[in-house]
Amino acid sequence: MLCGCVSPGEEKQEQTVMIDNPDVVIIGSEIEGAYLARAAQDEGLSVVILDPRKQAGGQLLQGQMLYLDEPTDASNNTLLQGKVGQLFDEYKKGNIRKLKDFEAYYKQLLSGIHIESGIEILSLDKDQAGENKQALKRLTYKNQAGEEKTVEAKYWVENTDFAYLSSQLSQDRIPGVESIFNLEEKAHMASSIMMKFKGVDWDSFQKAVMGLDQAAREERYGGTTYVTNTFTWGFGNVGSSYTPTREDIFLRGLNIVNQKDGEALINALLIYNVDPSDSERVEEAVALGKAETDRVLTHLQKELPGWEKAQVNGYPDYLYIRDYDRYVTDYVLTATDMFSGSMFWDNVSIGGYPLDIQGVIGDRWGRALGKPDKYGMPLRSFMLKDYSNVLVAGKNVGATAPAYGSARIQPNTSLAGEVIGIILGQIDGKTELADLTEEDMKELHAYIEKKYKIELNSESGANKIANYTEEELILIDKGHLIVSK
The missing domain is CATH 3.30.530 (Alpha-D-Glucose-1,6-Bisphosphate; Chain A, domain 4)
Structure with missing residues:
Protein backbone atom coordinates (compact mmCIF):
# COMPACT_ATOMS: atom_id res chain seq x y z
CA MET A 1 0.00 0.00 0.00
CA LEU A 2 1.23 3.52 -0.79
CA CYS A 3 2.43 5.82 1.95
CA GLY A 4 0.48 8.98 2.74
CA CYS A 5 -0.30 11.28 -0.18
CA VAL A 6 1.36 14.68 -0.29
CA SER A 7 0.00 18.00 -1.42
CA PRO A 8 1.13 19.41 -4.79
CA GLY A 9 4.48 21.17 -4.75
CA GLU A 10 5.56 20.02 -1.27
CA GLU A 11 8.58 18.00 -2.37
CA LYS A 12 9.99 19.71 -5.46
CA GLN A 13 10.40 23.23 -6.73
CA GLU A 14 8.82 24.27 -10.02
CA GLN A 15 11.20 24.10 -12.97
CA THR A 16 10.91 26.94 -15.49
CA VAL A 17 13.88 26.11 -17.76
CA MET A 18 15.13 23.05 -19.60
CA ILE A 19 16.82 20.59 -17.25
CA ASP A 20 18.97 17.60 -18.14
CA ASN A 21 17.13 14.92 -16.18
CA PRO A 22 13.47 15.82 -15.67
CA ASP A 23 11.05 13.43 -14.04
CA VAL A 24 8.73 13.43 -17.07
CA VAL A 25 9.48 13.98 -20.76
CA ILE A 26 6.47 14.45 -23.01
CA ILE A 27 6.96 14.02 -26.76
CA GLY A 28 4.53 16.32 -28.54
CA SER A 29 2.42 19.26 -27.47
CA GLU A 30 -1.19 18.19 -28.02
CA ILE A 31 -3.59 19.58 -25.42
CA GLU A 32 -4.32 16.18 -23.81
CA GLY A 33 -0.67 15.72 -22.85
CA ALA A 34 -0.52 19.35 -21.73
CA TYR A 35 -3.03 18.50 -19.00
CA LEU A 36 -0.76 15.65 -17.90
CA ALA A 37 2.21 18.02 -17.84
CA ARG A 38 0.37 20.61 -15.77
CA ALA A 39 -0.86 18.08 -13.22
CA ALA A 40 2.52 16.36 -12.88
CA GLN A 41 4.32 19.65 -12.34
CA ASP A 42 1.70 20.85 -9.87
CA GLU A 43 2.28 17.59 -7.99
CA GLY A 44 5.96 18.42 -7.67
CA LEU A 45 7.55 16.69 -10.65
CA SER A 46 9.81 18.37 -13.20
CA VAL A 47 8.43 18.20 -16.74
CA VAL A 48 9.87 18.93 -20.18
CA ILE A 49 7.99 18.88 -23.49
CA LEU A 50 9.94 17.98 -26.63
CA ASP A 51 7.83 18.68 -29.68
CA PRO A 52 8.70 17.40 -33.17
CA ARG A 53 6.41 20.04 -34.68
CA LYS A 54 7.83 23.50 -35.29
CA GLN A 55 4.96 25.19 -33.46
CA ALA A 56 3.29 24.03 -30.25
CA GLY A 57 -0.39 23.35 -29.72
CA GLY A 58 -1.20 20.60 -32.20
CA GLN A 59 -4.76 20.24 -33.40
CA LEU A 60 -6.08 22.83 -30.96
CA LEU A 61 -3.87 25.77 -31.91
CA GLN A 62 -2.19 24.88 -35.20
CA GLY A 63 -5.17 22.95 -36.59
CA GLN A 64 -7.61 25.39 -34.92
CA MET A 65 -9.99 22.56 -34.04
CA LEU A 66 -12.02 24.81 -31.74
CA TYR A 67 -15.33 22.97 -32.03
CA LEU A 68 -15.35 21.13 -28.70
CA ASP A 69 -17.39 17.94 -28.36
CA GLU A 70 -18.83 17.22 -24.91
CA PRO A 71 -19.09 13.67 -23.53
CA THR A 72 -22.43 12.88 -21.90
CA ASP A 73 -24.13 9.81 -20.48
CA ALA A 74 -27.33 8.24 -21.79
CA SER A 75 -29.43 10.82 -19.90
CA ASN A 76 -27.43 13.66 -21.48
CA ASN A 77 -25.70 14.51 -18.20
CA THR A 78 -22.24 15.93 -18.73
CA LEU A 79 -19.24 13.76 -17.93
CA LEU A 80 -16.82 16.68 -17.85
CA GLN A 81 -14.50 16.88 -14.85
CA GLY A 82 -11.22 18.47 -13.88
CA LYS A 83 -9.41 21.18 -15.77
CA VAL A 84 -10.97 20.28 -19.11
CA GLY A 85 -14.37 20.75 -17.46
CA GLN A 86 -13.30 24.25 -16.47
CA LEU A 87 -12.30 24.93 -20.08
CA PHE A 88 -15.75 23.88 -21.25
CA ASP A 89 -17.38 26.15 -18.68
CA GLU A 90 -15.58 29.14 -20.16
CA TYR A 91 -16.26 27.89 -23.69
CA LYS A 92 -19.99 27.64 -23.09
CA LYS A 93 -20.05 31.10 -21.52
CA GLY A 94 -18.37 32.51 -24.61
CA ASN A 95 -15.24 33.60 -22.76
CA ILE A 96 -13.06 31.19 -24.76
CA ARG A 97 -14.18 30.87 -28.37
CA LYS A 98 -11.59 32.45 -30.64
CA LEU A 99 -8.07 31.36 -31.41
CA LYS A 100 -6.50 34.10 -29.31
CA ASP A 101 -8.57 32.92 -26.32
CA PHE A 102 -7.32 29.35 -26.72
CA GLU A 103 -3.75 30.54 -27.18
CA ALA A 104 -3.93 32.43 -23.90
CA TYR A 105 -5.49 29.40 -22.20
CA TYR A 106 -2.81 27.04 -23.53
CA LYS A 107 -0.02 29.39 -22.49
CA GLN A 108 -1.43 29.63 -18.98
CA LEU A 109 -1.91 25.85 -18.78
CA LEU A 110 1.77 25.26 -19.53
CA SER A 111 3.13 28.18 -17.53
CA GLY A 112 6.55 27.30 -16.14
CA ILE A 113 6.91 24.15 -18.28
CA HIS A 114 9.73 24.13 -20.82
CA ILE A 115 8.77 23.35 -24.43
CA GLU A 116 11.39 22.76 -27.10
CA SER A 117 9.91 22.67 -30.59
CA GLY A 118 11.20 21.22 -33.85
CA ILE A 119 13.15 18.32 -32.34
CA GLU A 120 14.16 15.13 -34.13
CA ILE A 121 14.70 11.89 -32.21
CA LEU A 122 18.06 10.35 -33.05
CA SER A 123 18.22 7.38 -30.68
CA LEU A 124 16.49 5.69 -27.75
CA ASP A 125 18.26 3.73 -25.02
CA LYS A 126 16.38 1.03 -23.10
CA ASP A 127 17.09 -1.21 -20.13
CA GLN A 128 15.38 -4.35 -18.89
CA ALA A 129 12.91 -3.64 -16.09
CA GLY A 130 11.91 -6.97 -14.59
CA GLU A 131 11.13 -10.16 -16.48
CA ASN A 132 8.51 -8.90 -18.91
CA LYS A 133 9.08 -5.19 -19.34
CA GLN A 134 11.65 -2.74 -20.61
CA ALA A 135 12.31 0.79 -19.40
CA LEU A 136 13.13 3.71 -21.65
CA LYS A 137 16.12 5.39 -20.00
CA ARG A 138 17.38 8.13 -22.30
CA LEU A 139 16.66 9.83 -25.57
CA THR A 140 19.06 11.64 -27.88
CA TYR A 141 17.60 14.29 -30.16
CA LYS A 142 18.59 17.10 -32.48
CA ASN A 143 17.12 20.54 -31.90
CA GLN A 144 16.23 23.17 -34.50
CA ALA A 145 19.75 24.60 -34.29
CA GLY A 146 21.19 21.22 -35.24
CA GLU A 147 22.64 20.54 -31.79
CA GLU A 148 22.53 17.01 -30.36
CA LYS A 149 21.23 16.65 -26.82
CA THR A 150 20.54 13.71 -24.54
CA VAL A 151 17.87 13.64 -21.88
CA GLU A 152 17.06 11.05 -19.20
CA ALA A 153 13.74 10.74 -17.38
CA LYS A 154 11.72 8.51 -15.09
CA TYR A 155 8.61 8.64 -17.28
CA TRP A 156 8.01 9.23 -20.98
CA VAL A 157 4.76 10.19 -22.71
CA GLU A 158 3.76 9.80 -26.36
CA ASN A 159 1.70 12.93 -27.14
CA THR A 160 1.97 13.46 -30.90
CA ASP A 161 -0.65 12.88 -33.58
CA PHE A 162 1.66 10.58 -35.54
CA ALA A 163 2.97 8.18 -32.87
CA TYR A 164 6.46 9.63 -33.12
CA LEU A 165 7.76 7.97 -29.96
CA SER A 166 5.64 4.83 -29.67
CA SER A 167 6.21 3.80 -33.29
CA GLN A 168 9.94 3.62 -32.50
CA LEU A 169 9.35 1.50 -29.40
CA SER A 170 6.69 -0.96 -30.57
CA GLN A 171 5.80 -2.90 -33.68
CA ASP A 172 2.49 -4.12 -32.26
CA ARG A 173 0.05 -1.83 -34.07
CA ILE A 174 -3.62 -1.93 -33.13
CA PRO A 175 -5.61 -2.67 -36.31
CA GLY A 176 -7.17 0.53 -37.63
CA VAL A 177 -10.38 1.42 -39.44
CA GLU A 178 -9.44 -0.88 -42.30
CA SER A 179 -10.89 -3.61 -40.06
CA ILE A 180 -14.25 -1.81 -39.94
CA PHE A 181 -14.44 -1.02 -43.65
CA ASN A 182 -13.08 -4.45 -44.71
CA LEU A 183 -10.08 -2.98 -46.52
CA GLU A 184 -6.97 -4.96 -47.40
CA GLU A 185 -4.55 -2.12 -46.68
CA LYS A 186 -4.00 0.02 -43.60
CA ALA A 187 -6.36 2.99 -43.39
CA HIS A 188 -7.15 5.97 -41.17
CA MET A 189 -10.18 8.19 -40.69
CA ALA A 190 -10.37 11.36 -42.75
CA ASN A 313 -11.64 34.66 -42.11
CA GLY A 314 -8.18 33.24 -42.68
CA TYR A 315 -6.96 29.65 -42.67
CA PRO A 316 -5.28 27.29 -40.23
CA ASP A 317 -1.75 26.17 -41.03
CA TYR A 318 -2.37 22.58 -39.99
CA LEU A 319 -5.05 19.90 -40.02
CA TYR A 320 -7.31 18.27 -37.50
CA ILE A 321 -5.85 14.75 -37.50
CA ARG A 322 -8.38 12.32 -36.05
CA ASP A 323 -6.60 9.05 -36.39
CA TYR A 324 -3.23 7.49 -37.05
CA ASP A 325 -1.32 4.37 -36.04
CA ARG A 326 -1.74 3.39 -32.40
CA TYR A 327 0.18 0.72 -30.54
CA VAL A 328 -0.93 -1.97 -28.10
CA THR A 329 -1.21 -0.92 -24.48
CA ASP A 330 -1.48 -3.08 -21.36
CA TYR A 331 -5.26 -3.06 -21.85
CA VAL A 332 -7.01 -2.26 -25.13
CA LEU A 333 -10.53 -0.90 -24.72
CA THR A 334 -13.23 -2.56 -26.81
CA ALA A 335 -16.62 -1.51 -28.10
CA THR A 336 -18.30 -4.04 -25.79
CA ASP A 337 -16.49 -2.47 -22.83
CA MET A 338 -18.15 0.80 -23.72
CA PHE A 339 -21.62 -0.46 -24.56
CA SER A 340 -21.72 -2.55 -21.37
CA GLY A 341 -20.79 0.49 -19.26
CA SER A 342 -17.67 -1.18 -17.86
CA MET A 343 -15.71 0.45 -15.08
CA PHE A 344 -12.17 -0.50 -14.07
CA TRP A 345 -10.25 -0.62 -10.81
CA ASP A 346 -7.63 1.65 -12.38
CA ASN A 347 -9.96 4.20 -13.97
CA VAL A 348 -8.29 7.45 -14.98
CA SER A 349 -11.29 8.84 -16.84
CA ILE A 350 -15.04 8.40 -17.12
CA GLY A 351 -15.79 8.63 -20.82
CA GLY A 352 -18.84 8.80 -23.01
CA TYR A 353 -19.60 9.67 -26.63
CA PRO A 354 -21.01 7.90 -29.69
CA LEU A 355 -18.70 5.48 -31.46
CA ASP A 356 -18.23 7.91 -34.34
CA ILE A 357 -16.12 6.49 -37.16
CA GLN A 358 -15.31 9.15 -39.73
CA GLY A 359 -15.06 7.89 -43.28
CA VAL A 360 -12.37 6.75 -45.67
CA ILE A 361 -12.21 7.54 -49.36
CA GLY A 362 -14.27 4.48 -50.27
CA ASP A 363 -16.92 5.10 -47.57
CA ARG A 364 -17.12 8.87 -47.27
CA TRP A 365 -19.82 9.24 -44.62
CA GLY A 366 -18.26 6.76 -42.22
CA ARG A 367 -20.18 4.79 -39.61
CA ALA A 368 -22.14 5.66 -36.48
CA LEU A 369 -21.93 2.50 -34.37
CA GLY A 370 -24.16 3.60 -31.48
CA LYS A 371 -23.96 5.63 -28.30
CA PRO A 372 -22.92 4.07 -24.97
CA ASP A 373 -23.96 5.42 -21.60
CA LYS A 374 -20.75 6.08 -19.65
CA TYR A 375 -17.70 3.87 -19.31
CA GLY A 376 -14.34 3.77 -17.57
CA MET A 377 -10.96 4.30 -19.16
CA PRO A 378 -8.23 2.38 -17.30
CA LEU A 379 -4.69 3.52 -16.66
CA ARG A 380 -3.56 0.36 -18.45
CA SER A 381 -5.00 1.73 -21.71
CA PHE A 382 -2.46 4.54 -21.47
CA MET A 383 0.57 2.34 -20.67
CA LEU A 384 2.52 1.16 -23.70
CA LYS A 385 2.73 -2.63 -23.60
CA ASP A 386 6.10 -4.13 -22.65
CA TYR A 387 7.32 -0.88 -21.07
CA SER A 388 7.32 0.02 -17.40
CA ASN A 389 7.63 3.79 -17.80
CA VAL A 390 6.17 4.77 -21.20
CA LEU A 391 2.69 6.26 -21.34
CA VAL A 392 0.51 7.40 -24.22
CA ALA A 393 -1.77 10.43 -24.26
CA GLY A 394 -4.70 11.71 -26.27
CA LYS A 395 -5.36 10.04 -29.58
CA ASN A 396 -2.72 7.39 -28.85
CA VAL A 397 -5.05 5.73 -26.32
CA GLY A 398 -5.21 1.94 -26.45
CA ALA A 399 -8.60 1.19 -27.99
CA THR A 400 -9.78 -1.00 -30.84
CA ALA A 401 -10.82 0.76 -34.03
CA PRO A 402 -14.56 0.79 -33.15
CA ALA A 403 -13.94 1.84 -29.53
CA TYR A 404 -11.54 4.53 -30.69
CA GLY A 405 -14.51 6.29 -32.30
CA SER A 406 -15.57 7.31 -28.79
CA ALA A 407 -12.31 7.15 -26.80
CA ARG A 408 -10.62 9.67 -29.12
CA ILE A 409 -12.79 12.61 -28.03
CA GLN A 410 -10.56 15.25 -26.44
CA PRO A 411 -12.33 15.60 -23.05
CA ASN A 412 -12.17 11.83 -22.44
CA THR A 413 -8.41 11.69 -22.79
CA SER A 414 -7.77 15.17 -21.37
CA LEU A 415 -9.24 14.04 -18.05
CA ALA A 416 -7.11 10.90 -18.27
CA GLY A 417 -4.03 13.03 -18.86
CA GLU A 418 -4.68 15.17 -15.80
CA VAL A 419 -5.33 12.15 -13.60
CA ILE A 420 -2.21 10.34 -14.84
CA GLY A 421 -0.13 13.43 -14.10
CA ILE A 422 -1.47 13.47 -10.55
CA ILE A 423 -0.73 9.76 -10.15
CA LEU A 424 2.84 10.16 -11.36
CA GLY A 425 3.42 12.87 -8.77
CA GLN A 426 1.90 10.79 -5.99
CA ILE A 427 3.78 7.55 -6.65
CA ASP A 428 7.16 9.22 -7.20
CA GLY A 429 9.70 7.40 -5.06
CA LYS A 430 7.09 5.06 -3.54
CA THR A 431 6.30 2.46 -6.18
CA GLU A 432 6.63 1.83 -9.89
CA LEU A 433 3.82 2.72 -12.23
CA ALA A 434 3.53 -0.86 -13.48
CA ASP A 435 3.35 -2.20 -9.91
CA LEU A 436 0.27 -0.25 -8.83
CA THR A 437 -2.31 -2.49 -7.16
CA GLU A 438 -6.05 -2.19 -6.77
CA GLU A 439 -5.51 -1.05 -3.18
CA ASP A 440 -3.06 1.61 -4.36
CA MET A 441 -5.59 2.91 -6.86
CA LYS A 442 -8.31 3.14 -4.24
CA GLU A 443 -6.04 5.38 -2.21
CA LEU A 444 -5.14 7.47 -5.24
CA HIS A 445 -8.77 7.80 -6.27
CA ALA A 446 -9.66 9.03 -2.79
CA TYR A 447 -6.89 11.63 -2.91
CA ILE A 448 -7.88 12.80 -6.40
CA GLU A 449 -11.53 13.15 -5.40
CA LYS A 450 -10.70 15.06 -2.21
CA LYS A 451 -8.06 17.36 -3.71
CA TYR A 452 -9.31 17.82 -7.26
CA LYS A 453 -13.04 16.97 -7.05
CA ILE A 454 -12.59 14.32 -9.77
CA GLU A 455 -14.77 11.24 -9.23
CA LEU A 456 -13.39 8.05 -10.77
CA ASN A 457 -15.22 5.41 -8.72
CA SER A 458 -18.39 5.70 -10.75
CA GLU A 459 -21.11 3.09 -10.84
CA SER A 460 -21.19 1.10 -14.05
CA GLY A 461 -22.99 2.64 -16.96
CA ALA A 462 -26.12 1.17 -18.47
CA ASN A 463 -25.48 -2.14 -20.21
CA LYS A 464 -26.91 -1.67 -23.69
CA ILE A 465 -25.82 -5.08 -24.94
CA ALA A 466 -27.05 -7.32 -22.12
CA ASN A 467 -29.40 -9.20 -24.45
CA TYR A 468 -27.05 -9.58 -27.40
CA THR A 469 -25.76 -13.03 -28.38
CA GLU A 470 -22.09 -14.01 -28.32
CA GLU A 471 -22.03 -13.85 -32.10
CA GLU A 472 -23.50 -10.35 -32.03
CA LEU A 473 -20.98 -9.20 -29.42
CA ILE A 474 -18.17 -10.34 -31.69
CA LEU A 475 -19.65 -8.30 -34.54
CA ILE A 476 -19.95 -5.25 -32.26
CA ASP A 477 -16.27 -5.50 -31.36
CA LYS A 478 -15.41 -5.65 -35.05
CA GLY A 479 -17.51 -2.58 -35.80
CA HIS A 480 -19.82 -4.63 -38.01
CA LEU A 481 -23.00 -4.29 -35.95
CA ILE A 482 -24.65 -1.06 -34.81
CA VAL A 483 -25.97 -0.95 -31.25
CA SER A 484 -29.44 0.57 -31.22
CA LYS A 485 -30.74 2.86 -28.48
Missing part, protein backbone atom coordinates in the same frame (compact mmCIF):
# COMPACT_ATOMS: atom_id res chain seq x y z
CA SER A 191 -8.63 14.49 -41.51
CA SER A 192 -10.27 17.91 -41.60
CA ILE A 193 -9.25 21.43 -42.35
CA MET A 194 -11.20 23.88 -40.22
CA MET A 195 -13.04 26.57 -42.19
CA LYS A 196 -13.16 30.06 -40.68
CA PHE A 197 -15.67 32.72 -41.70
CA LYS A 198 -16.69 36.24 -40.73
CA GLY A 199 -19.67 38.40 -41.62
CA VAL A 200 -22.15 35.74 -40.47
CA ASP A 201 -25.49 36.96 -39.12
CA TRP A 202 -25.97 34.19 -36.54
CA ASP A 203 -29.28 35.53 -35.22
CA SER A 204 -30.84 35.50 -38.67
CA PHE A 205 -29.33 32.09 -39.35
CA GLN A 206 -30.75 30.60 -36.17
CA LYS A 207 -34.18 32.18 -36.56
CA ALA A 208 -34.56 31.13 -40.19
CA VAL A 209 -33.50 27.51 -39.66
CA MET A 210 -35.26 26.95 -36.34
CA GLY A 211 -38.33 28.80 -37.58
CA LEU A 212 -39.08 25.80 -39.76
CA ASP A 213 -40.94 22.90 -38.21
CA GLN A 214 -38.90 19.74 -37.79
CA ALA A 215 -40.19 18.04 -40.92
CA ALA A 216 -39.51 21.05 -43.12
CA ARG A 217 -36.12 21.62 -41.52
CA GLU A 218 -35.03 18.04 -42.11
CA GLU A 219 -36.36 18.01 -45.65
CA ARG A 220 -34.39 21.12 -46.55
CA TYR A 221 -31.21 20.69 -44.55
CA GLY A 222 -31.06 17.02 -43.55
CA GLY A 223 -31.94 14.93 -40.50
CA THR A 224 -31.17 16.09 -36.94
CA THR A 225 -30.39 19.64 -38.12
CA TYR A 226 -30.36 22.05 -35.21
CA VAL A 227 -29.02 25.54 -34.47
CA THR A 228 -28.49 26.88 -30.94
CA ASN A 229 -26.96 30.16 -29.81
CA THR A 230 -23.59 28.42 -29.85
CA PHE A 231 -23.56 25.36 -32.12
CA THR A 232 -25.12 23.65 -35.11
CA TRP A 233 -25.56 19.98 -35.93
CA GLY A 234 -26.77 18.28 -39.07
CA PHE A 235 -26.98 20.08 -42.44
CA GLY A 236 -26.14 16.84 -44.21
CA ASN A 237 -28.00 17.98 -47.33
CA VAL A 238 -25.81 21.07 -47.53
CA GLY A 239 -22.74 18.87 -47.51
CA SER A 240 -24.01 16.26 -49.94
CA SER A 241 -25.13 18.90 -52.48
CA TYR A 242 -21.59 20.28 -52.74
CA THR A 243 -19.32 18.98 -55.50
CA PRO A 244 -15.65 19.02 -54.42
CA THR A 245 -12.78 19.57 -56.80
CA ARG A 246 -11.05 16.28 -56.03
CA GLU A 247 -11.89 12.71 -55.08
CA ASP A 248 -9.96 12.97 -51.80
CA ILE A 249 -12.02 15.95 -50.55
CA PHE A 250 -15.56 15.79 -49.19
CA LEU A 251 -17.98 18.19 -47.48
CA ARG A 252 -20.04 16.35 -44.87
CA GLY A 253 -22.69 17.77 -42.53
CA LEU A 254 -21.80 21.07 -40.87
CA ASN A 255 -20.64 21.29 -37.26
CA ILE A 256 -20.46 25.06 -36.72
CA VAL A 257 -19.48 27.02 -33.63
CA ASN A 258 -20.52 30.64 -33.15
CA GLN A 259 -17.32 32.46 -32.24
CA LYS A 260 -19.25 35.71 -31.72
CA ASP A 261 -18.90 39.06 -33.50
CA GLY A 262 -20.06 37.50 -36.77
CA GLU A 263 -17.28 34.91 -36.76
CA ALA A 264 -17.94 31.20 -37.16
CA LEU A 265 -15.84 28.08 -37.52
CA ILE A 266 -16.91 24.91 -39.32
CA ASN A 267 -15.72 21.33 -38.87
CA ALA A 268 -16.94 19.63 -42.05
CA LEU A 269 -14.35 19.68 -44.83
CA LEU A 270 -12.75 16.23 -44.94
CA ILE A 271 -9.49 15.31 -46.64
CA TYR A 272 -8.76 11.61 -47.11
CA ASN A 273 -5.51 9.65 -47.15
CA VAL A 274 -3.48 12.07 -45.05
CA ASP A 275 -0.45 10.56 -43.29
CA PRO A 276 0.49 13.01 -40.51
CA SER A 277 4.04 11.62 -40.45
CA ASP A 278 4.47 12.73 -44.09
CA SER A 279 5.13 16.48 -43.99
CA GLU A 280 4.80 16.85 -47.77
CA ARG A 281 1.35 15.25 -47.80
CA VAL A 282 0.26 17.39 -44.85
CA GLU A 283 1.41 20.57 -46.62
CA GLU A 284 -0.38 19.48 -49.79
CA ALA A 285 -3.58 18.73 -47.87
CA VAL A 286 -3.49 22.10 -46.10
CA ALA A 287 -3.08 23.91 -49.43
CA LEU A 288 -5.94 21.90 -50.96
CA GLY A 289 -8.13 22.66 -47.95
CA LYS A 290 -7.48 26.38 -48.15
CA ALA A 291 -8.40 26.49 -51.84
CA GLU A 292 -11.50 24.37 -51.27
CA THR A 293 -12.62 26.63 -48.42
CA ASP A 294 -12.94 29.50 -50.90
CA ARG A 295 -15.26 27.38 -53.06
CA VAL A 296 -17.28 26.16 -50.07
CA LEU A 297 -17.95 29.79 -49.10
CA THR A 298 -19.89 30.37 -52.32
CA HIS A 299 -21.94 27.25 -51.62
CA LEU A 300 -22.75 28.34 -48.06
CA GLN A 301 -23.75 31.83 -49.21
CA LYS A 302 -26.39 30.21 -51.41
CA GLU A 303 -27.57 27.52 -49.01
CA LEU A 304 -27.59 29.14 -45.55
CA PRO A 305 -29.69 32.14 -44.49
CA GLY A 306 -27.63 34.78 -42.71
CA TRP A 307 -24.50 33.73 -44.63
CA GLU A 308 -25.07 35.85 -47.73
CA LYS A 309 -22.32 38.34 -46.76
CA ALA A 310 -19.96 35.84 -45.17
CA GLN A 311 -16.25 35.98 -46.00
CA VAL A 312 -13.30 33.69 -45.39
